[in-house]
Amino acid sequence: MTKETILTEKDIIIIGGGPIGIACALECKKRNWNYVVIEKGTLANSLFNYPKNMTFFSTSEKLEIDNIPFISNNPKPNRDEALEYYRRVTTSNNLNINLYETVININKTAQTFQVKTSKRQYTAKHVIICTGFYDIPKLLNVAGENLNKVTHYYKEAHNYTLQDVVVVGASNSAVDAALEIWRKGGRVTMVVRGENIGERVKYWVRPDIINRIEEGSIKAYFNSEIKEITPNSVTVKTPKGLVTLLNDYVIALTGYLPDFNLLKNSGITMTDDEKQIPIYNNDTMESNIENLYLAGVICGGKETHKWFIENSRIHAKRIAKHIETKLNLSN
Structure with missing residues (x-):
């Protein structure tokens, strides 16, 4: 047997x-x-x-x-x-x-x-x-989500050094990823559906990400969502219209x-x-x-x-x- x-x-x-x-x-x-x-x-x-x-x-x-x-x-x-x-x-x-x-x-x-x-x-x-x-993972359900440049998990920041990285989400995992990648020399843009960073983000981390966004070290689009991902760019729907960003990686930490x-x-x-x-x-x-x-x-x-x-x-x-x-x- x-x-x-x-x-x-x-x-x-x-x-x-x-x-x-x-x-x-x-x-x-x-x-x-x-x-x-x-x-x-x-x-x-x-x-x-x-x-x-x-x-x-x-x-x-x-x-x-x-x-x-x-x-x-x-x-x-x-x-x-x-x-x-x-x-x-x-x-x-x-x-x-x-x-x-x-x-x-x-x-x-x-x-x-x-x-x-x-x-x-x-x-x-x-x-x-x-x-x-x-x-x-909760999928974005957009064109290009199956590209190799897209991941729904984040492990560490080193491989994103000197890269244009879009981090999707505003939870603890998204905030941690954005801050770590920025500190390792990555160029980070956050795309957030809500109007602000999540209230449940760790209290000792939330002020840090807000300050980095306010000073311009990390870019952020609030009330926004990704509409399309291509090998070299990401199209984001924002309150002011569509924005196309040059992009190397997308880290979609949406839950x-x-x-x-x-x-x-x-x-x-x-x-x-x-x-x-x-x-x-x-x-x-x-x-x-x-x-x-x-x-x-x-x-x-x-x-x-x-x-x-x-x-x-x-x-x-x-x-x-x-x-x-x-x-x-x-x-």
Whole structure:
């Protein structure tokens, strides 16, 4: 029998190996439940894809899971410190995590779930989805978006030195990218749909970007949007009309979306408004499908700013408590 055809039986399958998935795994391990975490990328894949110099808004103690201390050099840890912390939590607790394995579908039968992945098939009594939202970018939907010069992710600034770079967006990631590229010698222009830099931008960074724009070091077009991207230019619709800019790179940091297809195909009901918030019980985190739970940022649908590590760590304990109650009642 090949590895791909092996049927693996588990009590609980946790989909997503980020901080909340790790927190769920810790709760399972405490109770000696037969569980596995399935992650399509590396451990804490979303954090790994953050910019290399990214600093968290939260302090280190607010990123801790299960009261395991997170010691950082500064009150607000950076990306590498967070990766080290969650890696240490995982390895020191010997958590059962399968990496680089993608969930294809989740089907509910009478008593169990059938979970098919890129490597094998599982059966499980309970499933927890905590896949985050960083894997599917919100597209600009303009001509030229598929050019190699366009990216929806930003890692570091060095390769943009002496280049004409358009940064789309006004969130934390867009502001960080614009400032870092400018400081590394890139010529930066920001294109922002709103009338100003986002209010949720980190309070110690927001004055910096506003000052750079006001002094002219970084150009910015507000109430504007990209209409077309060509190999050598970008056309921007502004309040004063169309503007064409010479351009080498476009970094479109306009946000990301949860994997709604996975949720919908699993039978989870979503609100019928633009927010597309999945239906779940806030006390137990159980969705409208019995024994199928949601945890972390995915609970907010398109409102990806609603849930984050700091305020969704508790989801793991709520889920474990509810499953434990069910198991006690069945015994």
